[in-house]
Amino acid sequence: MLKDIIEPAFDGVGVAVIHEEGEDNEMVWNVYLINFNNALIDGVLISSKGYGTINNEEVKTTVLRHMLQEIDALDYGKIEPLHEDLFTINNEYWVSFYLDGKIYDRKFVFVENTIDKSRLSHINIIDKKGILIM
DSSP states (O other), rough: OOOOOOOOOOEEEEEEEEEEEEETTEEEEEEEEEEOOSSSSEEEEEEEEEEEEETTEEEEOOOOOEEEEEOOOOOOOEEEEOOGGGGGGGEEEEEEEEETEEEEEEEEOOOOOOGGGGOOEEEEEOOOOEEEOO
């Protein structure tokens, strides 16, 4: 049954929160999916949600679903903007995609209070500073 299903392990895909200049020349936070593989990934589905506690109250955001048709090798695609008010809760991105005819999925979680300007590092593929989970 479920215990008999072998899930293929994968590396080479990450989710990054990037601090960058927005349309109005103000600094904003955007979430990207990065394909570090040397092959295209396609059929990319992403669900995102936030959950945690704010002011001693349990908070859950709406689950949002995103589709990126494909992401070329060593490229990236924008998932969504992320408002700073959500940094104090967990931000989860469940990613599914096809690579070489096999389906992969993985959950990426930015744990509460880990998205912070003091933790920014350069992300080469995007050529901007952000926080990356792989």
